[in-house]
Each structure stands twice: as structure tokens, then as C-alpha cells.
Amino acid sequence: MKLCAAHPCFSSRSLRKGESVPLSGSDCSFSLFTSIDSVPETYWELAQRSGDYFLQRDYLQLLEDSPPGNLRFSYLLFFHRGKPVGIAYGQLLEFRAEEHIRQQDADASRLRQLVAARVQLKVLICGNMLLTGQHGFYFEPEHAALAHAPLREALRKTADLWRSRGVTVNSILVKDLDEEQANLIENWNASEYHSLKFQPNMVLPIRPHWHSMDDYLEDLSSKYRVRYRRARKKLQRVQCLELNEEQIRTYEPELYPLYRKVAESSGFCVGYLAPDYFSELKAAAPRDFRLWAYFQSGELIGFCTAIRNGDELEAHFLGFGEEQQPYQLYLNMLYHLIEVAIQERVGQLVFSRTAMEIKSSVGAVAVPTTVFLLHHTSSLLNHLIPCLVGLLEPKDAWQPRHPFRTPEALGID
Structure with missing residues (x-):
């Protein structure tokens, strides 16, 4: 029943x-x-x-x-x-x-x-x-x-x-x-x-003294600066381009399958976006919605998006295939969004939930x-809800990371 x-x-x-x-x-x-x-x-x-x-x-x-x-x-x-x-x-x-x-x-x-x-x-x-x-x-x-x-x-x-x-x-x-x-x-x-x-919302507060990516890197511990440079080096053969509405419509037949690959592999999905979601969102919010596409030897291998929402930059949907792994594409997308958030002078970058550990490794904190x-x-099912949710919730064990130098190392009292 x-x-x-x-x-x-x-x-x-x-x-x-x-x-x-x-x-x-x-x-x-x-x-x-x-x-x-x-x-x-x-x-x-x-x-x-x-x-x-x-x-x-x-x-x-x-x-x-x-x-x-x-x-x-x-x-x-x-x-x-x-x-x-x-x-x-x-x-x-x-x-x-x-x-x-x-x-x-x-x-x-x-x-x-x-x-x-x-x-x-x-x-x-x-x-x-x-x-x-x-x-x-x-x-x-x-x-x-x-x-x-x-x-x-x-x-x-x-x-x-x-x-x-x-x-x-x-x-x-x-x-x-x-x-x-x-x-x-x-x-x-x-x-x-x-x-x-x-699962918590992963949020990176943008520090007031960050005016460029160099300022962000200066606050990282040496271990995480090395990690950043290693990841960016792997992206040298990949071209990142921001697409306008016309270009999004042109590439949408390739963008959408990449989005579906990520969505279908997630632990929880309530439904899929319409195939023209990204181009229609760009038409509705030409300034606030941005999409960056990643190309390797002319082939589209991934994309990420973000929406400016008041004093926040919100990471939106993304997509990539298995070919992204040699380029650490997902990690590089996170770094890219941090750079955009700094450029736009927002108060915080909202990474949303899922993949908490890797987001924590770039400085995001878990916000409950x-x-x-x-x-x-149904009174019976009402009493069972906490048990059902605990059983059905996707399990994603993770270890919070601490990539920034201590206040003492930064010369802060």
C-alpha cells in the first residue's frame, strides 16, 4: 500500500x-x-x-x-x-x-x-x-x-x-x-x-580587503596556495569563455546534456530544468545571470553559472562530463566564482549544499x-516523518577544511 x-x-x-x-x-x-x-x-x-x-x-x-x-x-x-x-x-x-x-x-x-x-x-x-x-x-x-x-x-x-x-x-x-x-x-x-x-548551505564571506584574487591567495595557508596553483596549471589547455544570450542558445544542445549528467548523479533531484532554461534566464536577467563555458581543443567540456542576488553572488547550475577530471574542472569553477565574487564586490558567495568538503577547502563555511x-x-505518518527523513536523506560524510591562515599569522589581533 x-x-x-x-x-x-x-x-x-x-x-x-x-x-x-x-x-x-x-x-x-x-x-x-x-x-x-x-x-x-x-x-x-x-x-x-x-x-x-x-x-x-x-x-x-x-x-x-x-x-x-x-x-x-x-x-x-x-x-x-x-x-x-x-x-x-x-x-x-x-x-x-x-x-x-x-x-x-x-x-x-x-x-x-x-x-x-x-x-x-x-x-x-x-x-x-x-x-x-x-x-x-x-x-x-x-x-x-x-x-x-x-x-x-x-x-x-x-x-x-x-x-x-x-x-x-x-x-x-x-x-x-x-x-x-x-x-x-x-x-x-x-x-x-x-x-x-x-545538509548545510555552503557560504564564503568575501572579506572587505579582498580586491583581487591575489588578496584571497594571500590569506590562504601555503598548503592551499600550492593546491590553487596546481589546479590552475591543469587548466592551461582549457579556454573559459563567458557566453551571451545568442551564444548560450547556440551551445544549448551541448550545455543541457552536461547539466543532466550532473543532475542525474546527484543524491536528490526533484525534477529537471527545461532544455532552454539557461538561454531564457539570460534573456530575463541579462546582467545578473552569467554563464561561463569551458572548451578543450574546441570541444565544450563543462560550464558553470551564477546569479547576482542583491549583496550575494549565488552559484547556480553547472554541468560537466567525465573528461573534466584531468583538468580539476569543478575545483577550478569554484576558484573562478570566487574571483567573480571579488570583482563584483559582493558580501558573500553562496555555493549552496552538496559537495561540502571541496567547497570547504576553498574557504566556504557551513551555514545551518x-x-x-x-x-x-496522517497522524501515523506525521510521527514517522523524522525517521523517514533520516533514512532517505542522502548521506554525504565530510570533513570541514580550514584553508585560511590563522588570525595571528595574518597579523590580526
């Missing part, structure tokens, strides 16, 4: 698209939209004030036009006494553990395989499953407390709307909260919700921003 049978609704009342819905115990209400074309301009004005590129219309339009993994979308607009004060973005994902969680070795636990074959859920996600970090909601600073009960109630009623349309929703998930946000909604972590930690809060409509 699949663990995906229909369960009772969170409340008995169904909602209509765009209807103003009062939230209990407050002067707040929200309106719900399931198509980006129906979202009012006030939503996008708030998204603009959030400073988060991944909440902007151009990016979300791209996802809705070509949804990875057949995602469906929800846009919530919050009001306080009739004034728009916040937004939330949701994705509805059909999660089949057997498909989304890769068996990374032939000796994978038999129990893990059996459980994965039976876990099948429809999950309403507040956030973006394609990204690492909290890209699911924004409230004006004076209304930050609306991330308490009002957001929780609105997500329940959003699940009601999908059910009223015949779409099963088993669980609600709010993803990748940082420590401050997790504390803000800690009252969710009661009998019906679970606070769960997954991966607090998940889940609710399941």
Missing part, C-alpha cells in the same frame, strides 16, 4: 482563486493565486522590496512557463487591515522518493530502497525546491510577525484550495530557514510540525539554514 492515500482537509471550507480570506485572531487576510498572470501588481511591488531576485516576476515566470518536474505554483498576497504587507510563494510537488532520491552505491540499504518505493507524497512547499535558501516569503519589516500563525494558517488554506480542485496535498513544507527565521516560527514545531535539519518544517495529514 502506498503512503499517499487521501487524507482529511485542513479545514472544511474550500477557497476560490483571488478571494480575500480572513485569518483568525488577527486583522490580517490573504488572497491566493495559482497562475502568475492573475497575480496583481501589488504582489510584485512587495517582491521588489524584498531584494530577492528569486521572488521576482521574471524568474518565476520562467519557472511557470517550463515547470521542472510538473510543478504547480501558488502565490499568496497578505493584507493587514486592507494594506498589502507580505507575500509567499509555493510550489506543489509530487514527491516519489524512489525517483527523487538516487541510490548512490550498489550496497545501498535494502530497507532504504523498500521505504523509498513506498513513500509517495504531494507536498505544498513554501519556497523553491530548485534553490538553497529561504526564497518562499517576505513581509514588510514592521509586519515580520505575520510569519507566525497567519502564514501557517494561509498555507493550510492553500492546501484546501488544491484539494477543492481534486488535487491531493499530503504535506506542507517550509524550507531553508536561517536561524533568525527558524526562531521566529519556532511555535510551529509542535505536535503537528517537525523541525528537521538537512536548512531547517525544514513539515506537517502531514
Whole structure:
């Protein structure tokens, strides 16, 4: 029997698209939209004030036009006494553990395989499953407390709307909260919700005195400077070119298979990008989205991408094949992104999760921003969630590295 049978609704009342819905115990209400074309301009004005590129219309339009993994979308607009004060973005994902969680070795636990074959859920996600970090909601600073009960109630009623349309929703998930946000909604972590930690987000703070790659290298210990020079030397026969929109469209038939190779080998994948994702993202964000391609003897062997998001540079998707190994292409991509982050004078470079040890070796630190809060409509499965997550989570044991010289060696008190 699949663990995906229909369960009772969170409340008995169904909602209509765009209807103003009062939230209990407050002067707040929200309106719900399931198509980006129906979202009012006030939503996008708030998204603009959030400073988060991944909440902007151009990016979300791209996802809705070509949804990875057949995602469906929800846009919530919050009001306080009739004034728009916040937004939330949701994705509805059909999660089949057997498909989304890769068996990374032939000796994978038999129990893990059996459980994965039976876990099948429809999950309403507040956030973006394609990204690492909290890209699911924004409230004006004076209304930050609306991330308490009002957001929780609105997500329940959003699940009601999908059910009223015949779409099963088993669980609600709010993803990748940082420590401050997790504390803000800690009252969710009661009998019906679970606070769960997954792999950390790897982030490299860009030090104010780094004005060039030489400054970064100066802060490395001698061992890691040697490692850097050895890796860069292996790249001497490889040409790195930044591609414009037209060039991305030209090379997309080669870029996409390289992306798929990496995505298919990852421990967790919720769906694949559309084949024209990179060219369409470049068209939508010509300045903020950048793609670098690596060529060896005229052959495309890999690429990496990044998005400028406010004071952050976020490493985005990449791709490469087995032929990258002699060139230490992945490590060199990390170094390249560090150089770009220094040039752009951002506050930090966000490497996201996975491959934690190699990212740690270039200076990234683990940030525990991966607090998940889940609710399941089956009380039995709700109690089993922590065990199921622990069993199904990709295992990636790693040792944090410390590539920088000590403060004493740098002459810092």
C-alpha cells in the first residue's frame, strides 16, 4: 500500500482563486493565486522590496512557463487591515522518493530502497525546491510577525484550495530557514510540525580587503596556495569563455546534456530544468545571470553559472562530463566564482549544499539554514516523518577544511 492515500482537509471550507480570506485572531487576510498572470501588481511591488531576485516576476515566470518536474505554483498576497504587507510563494510537488532520491552505491540499504518505493507524497512547499535558501516569503519589516500563525494558517488554506480542485496535498513544507527565521516560527514545531535539519548551505564571506584574487591567495595557508596553483596549471589547455544570450542558445544542445549528467548523479533531484532554461534566464536577467563555458581543443567540456542576488553572488547550475577530471574542472569553477565574487564586490558567495568538503577547502563555511518544517495529514505518518527523513536523506560524510591562515599569522589581533 502506498503512503499517499487521501487524507482529511485542513479545514472544511474550500477557497476560490483571488478571494480575500480572513485569518483568525488577527486583522490580517490573504488572497491566493495559482497562475502568475492573475497575480496583481501589488504582489510584485512587495517582491521588489524584498531584494530577492528569486521572488521576482521574471524568474518565476520562467519557472511557470517550463515547470521542472510538473510543478504547480501558488502565490499568496497578505493584507493587514486592507494594506498589502507580505507575500509567499509555493510550489506543489509530487514527491516519489524512489525517483527523487538516487541510490548512490550498489550496497545501498535494502530497507532504504523498500521505504523509498513506498513513500509517495504531494507536498505544498513554501519556497523553491530548485534553490538553497529561504526564497518562499517576505513581509514588510514592521509586519515580520505575520510569519507566525497567519502564514501557517494561509498555507493550510492553500492546501484546501488544491484539494477543492481534486488535487491531493499530503504535506506542507517550509524550507531553508536561517536561524533568525527558524526562531521566529519556532511555535510551529509542535505536535503537528517537525523541525528537521538537512545538509548545510555552503557560504564564503568575501572579506572587505579582498580586491583581487591575489588578496584571497594571500590569506590562504601555503598548503592551499600550492593546491590553487596546481589546479590552475591543469587548466592551461582549457579556454573559459563567458557566453551571451545568442551564444548560450547556440551551445544549448551541448550545455543541457552536461547539466543532466550532473543532475542525474546527484543524491536528490526533484525534477529537471527545461532544455532552454539557461538561454531564457539570460534573456530575463541579462546582467545578473552569467554563464561561463569551458572548451578543450574546441570541444565544450563543462560550464558553470551564477546569479547576482542583491549583496550575494549565488552559484547556480553547472554541468560537466567525465573528461573534466584531468583538468580539476569543478575545483577550478569554484576558484573562478570566487574571483567573480571579488570583482563584483559582493558580501558573500553562496555555493549552496552538496559537495561540502571541496567547497570547504576553498574557504566556504557551513551555514545551518536548512531547517525544514513539515506537517502531514496522517497522524501515523506525521510521527514517522523524522525517521523517514533520516533514512532517505542522502548521506554525504565530510570533513570541514580550514584553508585560511590563522588570525595571528595574518597579523590580526
